[in-house]
Amino acid sequence: MTMSVSRIAQAVAVKDLRIELRSRIVTNQVLPFSGLVMVMFAFALDSDDVLQGVAGGLVWLATIFSLFILVQRSFAIEVSDGALDSLRVAGVNPQGIFLGKSISLFVQLIALEVVLLLTAVVLYRVSLGGAGLVLLVTCVVSATAGLAFVGTLYGGLTAGARGRETLLPLLLLPVVAPVLISATRATEAAFTSNGVTVSEGWPWVAVLAVFAAVFGLGGLLSFGSLIEE
Amino acid sequence: MMQPTRVIDFVDAVAVYNDYPALAGVTFSVDRQEIVLLQGPNGAGKTTLLRACAGLIPVVRGSAHVLGVDIAIDRESIRERVGLLGHQNGLFAELTIAENVDFWSTVVGATRAERDAAMQRMSIDGKLANRRVSELSAGQKRRCALACLVVRRAEIWLLDEPHAGLDAKGRDEIDLILKEAASAGATIVVASHEVERAQQLASRTVSLVAGHVRGVS
Known part of the structure; x- marks a missing residue:
């Protein structure tokens, strides 16, 4: 019996999130790491004006550093005992695996970003109005979708490679540069930092949405070939 | 429809x-x-x-048919019908046995009854089913992996060193499971260094040397 893509995606996402809840990698390692990045910049820059100006960029930089760890972890659980091989042998639809792993990554990244944004509000004293909040939520959702799709795609690409721990950031960092730039600009607009208005952020959100759509579609079409030997 | 007798033909x-x-x-x-x-x-x-039989490695010359499908042309359509258990078990260490089998049941579309039957066939009772894979012995992990294979309704079982890392009791359990699986209709190919033990199980032995078949007994 061939299972639907959505059913497989749901099973993979639930499995991944259950494993993360038990191993507590996000709460015990990723969250403290990204929190440290935020705090260290606060000490290093030590000026409210500067910090308010760069708050958006720091949130997304910390998110992207954390993305590397989360993607490594997401595929380590698949390759450590040959589960990805077994899924391939079983002919499980790779689109379902791609979507499921992307959903799991999306949920973990959203949880992380909420904490980082709250940290920015408290630590860097950035202000956020009603219109800014709508822009910020839209930016976070579209940027995170893009990061989850591209992270899963490149995680699958490097899953079987030697030296994947160092290869992944090397390959992924240039690809996520548009997300870093667009999300930073949109978040600056949401925080009205550096004299930018909220309305100036929406074109950047459109870039994020296009990025997510391209890598979502590209991942669905190519993930099966990427995880083949 | 009559099922073809020859299921692997290289x-x-x-x-x-x-x-x-x-x-x-x-x-x-x-x-x-x-x-x-x-x-x-x-x-x-x-x-x-074994990996070529499972459609994981392409056959680039000669002919290779598995379950009547020419796998030199189409490697993917046989995958749902073939189960490969390699040196690794393909399990998730943080999950319990029951959660691992449930996951496999969901992704291959097995029913609750099939899932329960697979667990029962591998003698996985309630207490053992709720233990995490990371806490299990090598033999218990192998049984869990075989339960996942059963739930997939694989017609051909390709097993690479199924006795590796097991104690005498674990090896006996695996042999019993394989005999029962063959009686229930499965075709089994075992690669093993434990020749004496595996020969008691197998009807034929194929000897490979440097990528060639050197003898069949």
């Missing part, structure tokens, strides 16, 4: 692994419900042959 098959011709013209066949042992030294091509 003629002069060549498969390349890491730029090395790991199968250098193998002629090999297996009939339905047979248990066949593959033996040979390390690097003889046993694992490559």
Whole structure:
């Protein structure tokens, strides 16, 4: 019996999130790491004006550093005992695996970003109005979708490679540069930092949405070939 | 419809692994419900042959049919019907046995009854089912992996060193499971260094040396 893509995606996402809840990698390692990045910049820059100006960029930089760890972890659980091989042998639809792993990554990244944004509000004293909040939520959702799709795609690409721990950031960092730039600009607009208005952020959100759509579609079409030997 | 008797049929098959011709013209066949042992030294091509049968490694020359499908042309359509258990178990260490089997049941579309039957067949009771894989012995992990194979309704079981890392009791359990699976209709190909033990299980032994079949007994 061939299972639907959505059913497989749901099973993979639930499995991944259950494993993360038990191993507590996000709460015990990723969250403290990204929190440290935020705090260290606060000490290093030590000026409210500067910090308010760069708050958006720091949130997304910390998110992207954390993305590397989360993607490594997401595929380590698949390759450590040959589960990805077994899924391939079983002919499980790779689109379902791609979507499921992307959903799991999306949920973990959203949880992380909420904490980082709250940290920015408290630590860097950035202000956020009603219109800014709508822009910020839209930016976070579209940027995170893009990061989850591209992270899963490149995680699958490097899953079987030697030296994947160092290869992944090397390959992924240039690809996520548009997300870093667009999300930073949109978040600056949401925080009205550096004299930018909220309305100036929406074109950047459109870039994020296009990025997510391209890598979502590209991942669905190519993930099966990427995880083949 | 009558099922074909010959389920694996390789003629002069060549498969390349890491730029090395790991199968250098193998002629090999297996009939339905047979248990066949593959033996040979390390690097003889046993694992490559199993992976080629599972459609994971392409056969680049010669002919290779599995369950009537020419896998030199179409490797993907047989995958749902073939189960490969390699050196690794393909399990998730943070999950319990029951959660691992549930996951596999969901992704392959097995029913609750099939899932329960697979657990029962591997003697996995309630208490054991709720233990995490990371807490299990090597034998228990193997049983869990076999339960996942059963739930997939694999017609051909390809097992690479199924006795590795197991104590005498664990090995006996695996042998019993394999005999029962063959009686229930599965075709089994076992690659093993434990020739004496595996020969008691198998109806035929195929010897591989440097990617060639050197004898069948």
